Amino acid sequence: MIRGTVPPTMPRDLHDHYFREAKREGYRSRAAYKLKEIDDRKKVLRRNANVLDAGAAPGSWLQVAWERVRPGGVVVGIDLQAITPFPPDAAIHLIEGDLAEVPDDALLAPVRSPGGAETRFDVILSDMAPATSGDQTIDHHQSVRLARLVIERAPGLLTGGGAVIIKVFEGEAYPELLGEMRTCFKQVKGFKPKASRSISREMYVIGTGFDPSAAAHLTGDTPPPPPRRPKPGPGWSNG
Numbered sequence: 001m002i003r004g005t006v007p008p009t010m011p012r013d014l015h016d017h018y019f020r021e022a023k024r025e026g027y028r029s030r031a032a033y034k035l036k037e038i039d040d041r042k043k044v045l046r047r048n049a050n051v052l053d054a055g056a057a058p059g060s061w062l063q064v065a066w067e068r069v070r071p072g073g074v075v076v077g078i079d080l081q082a083i084t085p086f087p088p089d090a091a092i093h094l095i096e097g098d099l100a101e102v103p104d105d106a107l108l109a110p111v112r113s114p115g116g117a118e119t120r121f122d123v124i125l126s127d128m129a130p131a132t133s134g135d136q137t138i139d140h141h142q143s144v145r146l147a148r149l150v151i152e153r154a155p156g157l158l159t160g161g162g163a164v165i166i167k168v169f170e171g172e173a174y175p176e177l178l179g180e181m182r183t184c185f186k187q188v189k190g191f192k193p194k195a196s197r198s199i200s201r202e203m204y205v206i207g208t209g210f211d212p213s214a215a216a217h218l219t220g221d222t223p224p225p226p227p228r229r230p231k232p233g234p235g236w237s238n239g
């Protein structure tokens with residue numbers, strides 16, 4: 001745990017179990033427990049891995065990611081909002097900006113070796129959420145747009161065989177999003193962690209086994225291949 005880094009203001013629902021746990025354990029938000037539960041199931045955050053966390057503020061996923069990839073890993077967090085810095089002994093690099101606009105080189109700079117050798121992220125996390133409008137359909141499509149943004153950036157940022165964990169609000173375009181992801185990830189599954197409020201429509205889509213050659217269509221070079229057939233597993237929802 002990275003101590004002494006909890007910002008003075010915390011999110012809603014003072015009586016929430018996960019909120020109290022986050023405060024007790026020193027996490028910046030209750031969202032930490034969503035990533036812990038997802039990763040306990042899928043084990044994508046490995047020791048010494050390089051991780052990009054998109055939509056990282058206030059920073060609880062950064063804390064969880066660092067706990068799991070240290071001592072040799074690097075975590076890069078990007079958000080539209082400024083993130084309170086972490087102690088310098090944690091290899092957590094912060095970028096204030098829009099994932100749609102910050103170039104690959106700027107995101108990858110912290111994981112490049114001193115000689116500048118090409119290195120990519122092993123995992124991309126996205127808990128990005130749009131500013132909610134109150135209209136579920138609009139919010140759903142905005143969240144799918146953010147999820148697609150992550151997938152579109154994957155060819156430039158994610159290593160072959162790499163993984164993504166992406167939040168999306170469920171709705172009519174959700175099955176299509178899973179189908180698109182299945183064209184370039186070996187396995188794609190949706191998961192609703194217990195720490196996610198039951199009234200929330202958020203789901204987390206986990207894609208593993210990224211195939212950069214199958215993702216060429218994402219950069220507009222080749223047409224998309226037909227979707228792979230899903231393989232359902234116990235406890236996992238395929239939408």
Ligand SMILES: C[S@@+](CC[C@H](N)C(=O)[O-])C[C@H]1O[C@@H](n2cnc3c(N)ncnc32)[C@H](O)[C@@H]1O
Nearest residue numbers: 055057058059060061079080098099127128129
């Ligand atoms: C639910 S919060 C993330 C919480 C975070 N995972 C944590 O554990 O502290 C969603 C964040 O997504 C960010 N966001 C939304 N769109 C973004 C974009 N295009 N680029 C970067 N960040 C974005 C928002 O600013 C917001 O801080």
